[in-house]
Amino acid sequence: MPGPTLTDIARAAEVSTATVSHALNGTGRIGDATRRRVRETATRLGYGTPGPPRSRTLGIAVTTFPTAWNYTEVAYFSRAVTAATSAAHARGYALTTLPADRAGDDSWHRLTVDGMLIMDSPRGDPMVHALRARGIPLVFDGVPGDPRPGDHWVDNDHEATTREVLDHLAASGARRIALQSGSGDEHYARAVTAAYAGWCAERGVDPLVVPFDVTDGQGRAFDALLRGPDRADAVYAAYDPGGRQLLAAAARLGLGVPDELRVVCASEDPGYATTRPPVTTVTLDPERTARAAVGLLVDLIEGGGRTAPGPVVVPAGLLVRYSSRAQPAAG
Incomplete structure (x- = not known):
């Protein structure tokens, strides 16, 4: 069935179609509360479901904490982002790394990506809610906070x-x-x-x-x-x-x-x-996890969502060093 029109959104949000257009495109002189209400209404109605890949761009973000923090300074995320970039390029896609503090704003309602890799998504993740409503393919690094049938994720045991x-x-x-x-x-x-x-x-x-x-x-x-x-x-x-x-x-x-x-x-x-x-x-082998996640995401985009859902498990490894060595037996 066809998705909602600007008129449908305007009727539900009780505004004009011109206001809807301005709110969704980030233009015009309208109040923040109105702009937010229109975008939330559009998301709820499922406006903006994408068709075939348009931008050849993937997105990646960590949404665990909706605050300003640079997750690329953490070794796990830094290595995962590097591996994900390489894997995306190998499949002919660009990869956009998005800042963590955008998880709580309304930019997800107008983000232009063909698919999104989301790392450490918590329960009630507003970014996941917005992208699901738009029909953008998602793959998670770690079990999503609010898993649904058909979700795809890569994780360790x-x-x-x-x-x-x-x-x-x-x-x-x-x-x-x-x-x-x-x-x-x-x-x-x-x-x-x-x-x-x-x-x-x-x-x-x-x-x-x-x-x-x-x-x-x-x-x-x-x-x-x-x-x-x-x-x-x-x-x-x-x-x-x-x-x-x-x-x-x-x-x-x-x-x-x-x-x-x-x-x-x-x-x-x-x-x-x-x-x-x-x-x-x-x-936790972030490189292997990121490569598997990007591969799943591209397969979802190019295969129209026909990739089998469920988890992909990446083995973790214990690197034993001096700090946990056994003590010699007494006597």
Whole structure:
């Protein structure tokens, strides 16, 4: 069936067709509230469903936090964007990297792309809502916050990876293992935390979870956890800066790594191989994930949506270094 016309949108929004045209094209002298209401009405009615590829351009964005932050400074996202760009070029498409703080505005209602790769999409993602309504093909890096039948995404098995890390720490001699997990609403944080809680429940131990704070460069959030006779003797940091935060906390509190504190961090930062001591890391293989996601997206665009839905699973890897080594047997 044909999509809604400007007249349909004008009737639903209770404005003139000229106002609708100005609102959708970013022209004219109309109020922000009116412009926003018209665009929201257009999205709700499904206006702007694209036909065959017009721009030979793909978009990529991280929408976990609707604030201004430069995700390309984080090793995982930097490597993913580079690999996605290469993969898009190999298929004859340009790739536009969009800033994170646009996730909450209305620019998604007029974004000109043939398809969108969305990384770490949370529940209630306004950008996803707008692009779905426009019929723009979407592929997700990580399980979308609001998955629908027919969605496509690429992800790691975070439960299996988390359990592998915890089993490794337990085998090295750790008895009180804590988790530094994210405070966002993305699937990654929820999956890692749930896997950790399940692992602890199976062993009859209380979970110890410290919220990740990117501004806590000295790791002071760990101070209470790392003091006292019942302190944690190992921590899995599920986010990139966590390893360095833990090293800073251990140095400040006089704890030897790994003799008194074992550390594992999920990170793509090669610098962890040369810290003192070198830190064991988990790699989520962002290059492979990004290449698979771009391939899925282009297939969706060029195949008219006939690509089979569901997840593509990319294996993670545990790179064991000195920070989590086993202690020699006594005697």
